[in-house]
Amino acid sequence: MSVTERRQKVVKSHPRLSLEKQCELLEIQRSGLYYKPKGESAMNLHLMELIDKQFLDHPYYGVERMTDYLRLDLGYRVNVKRIRRLYKIMNLKTIYAYPKTTKRDPASYKYPYLLRNLTIERPNQVWQTDITYIPMWRGFMYMVAIIDVHSRKILSWSLSNSMTAEWCAELLQDTIDKYGKPEIHNSDQGSQFTSEIYIDILKKHDIQISMDGKGRALDNVYIERFWRSIKQEKIYLNPANGGLELYHNVREYVDFYNSIRRHTEIGKVPPDEIYFKKQMAG
Numbered sequence: 001m002s003v004t005e006r007r008q009k010v011v012k013s014h015p016r017l018s019l020e021k022q023c024e025l026l027e028i029q030r031s032g033l034y035y036k037p038k039g040e041s042a043m044n045l046h047l048m049e050l051i052d053k054q055f056l057d058h059p060y061y062g063v064e065r066m067t068d069y070l071r072l073d074l075g076y077r078v079n080v081k082r083i084r085r086l087y088k089i090m091n092l093k094t095i096y097a098y099p100k101t102t103k104r105d106p107a108s109y110k111y112p113y114l115l116r117n118l119t120i121e122r123p124n125q126v127w128q129t130d131i132t133y134i135p136m137w138r139g140f141m142y143m144v145a146i147i148d149v150h151s152r153k154i155l156s157w158s159l160s161n162s163m164t165a166e167w168c169a170e171l172l173q174d175t176i177d178k179y180g181k182p183e184i185h186n187s188d189q190g191s192q193f194t195s196e197i198y199i200d201i202l203k204k205h206d207i208q209i210s211m212d213g214k215g216r217a218l219d220n221v222y223i224e225r226f227w228r229s230i231k232q233e234k235i236y237l238n239p240a241n242g243g244l245e246l247y248h249n250v251r252e253y254v255d256f257y258n259s260i261r262r263h264t265e266i267g268k269v270p271p272d273e274i275y276f277k278k279q280m281a282g
Helices: 003-007 019-026 041-059 064-074 080-090 165-179 197-202 220-233 243-259 270-280
Strands: 126-135 142-150 153-160 184-187 208-211
Touching: 019 064, 041 064, 041 080, 041 126, 041 220, 064 080, 064 208, 080 220, 126 165, 126 208, 126 270, 142 165, 153 243, 153 270, 197 208, 220 243, 243 270
Parallel strands: 126 184, 184 208
Antiparallel strands: 126 142, 142 153
């Protein structure tokens, strides 16, 4: 049965089965019941794709520098105001290195960053999460994912046409239900991850909360590497024409990434081999 056919079987007011249980039985994501790509003008969608590709390679490009790149290097008639708006839509956060003499104000953190100098040596010791913009044939969507840092396994992911805290919290709870809880959860300081609904789940399960410093280039590096991989190896090569096709493409790539793709940093083996081997050994 196709994903579309399974979605059509969901009854939102079923007398006995909750929406969550129906989606679980049919092996579909709850958020997927509602996806419809967000739209922009054809030119803005084109600019967003150009920005995304350049930003993957140069995540330190701020709005003004990206504007110069589009205007002076590529010849597009754009201004800073337009590019700043697209950065906001795409959820792009410029990273940069702090000078060694710079002291950051601890109050700028929602929670402290706990991973510095930490030896990560087992599954479910540290999870990282993030949201990224996903370009499509017509329109775009957002993707959130949770990665197990030790094994590099993508534990779960979801697609949506809006970046709500509820969307992210739903994925977090689903991941805990499936894999157990991590010792430490790391994210950026985005409003979704600092929201009451999200923080409450972490506190309820006694999970240590770690958050990146604003602008820190390496604090959330593992999930950032996954974004680069999925975009360069799948998304850009096969732009999806619709939300369901995007769901299928992402699911296919994540399965490949977890169970087949060999990762040099973990001994040239797939993440599943590390994650499940260590879990069974533990």
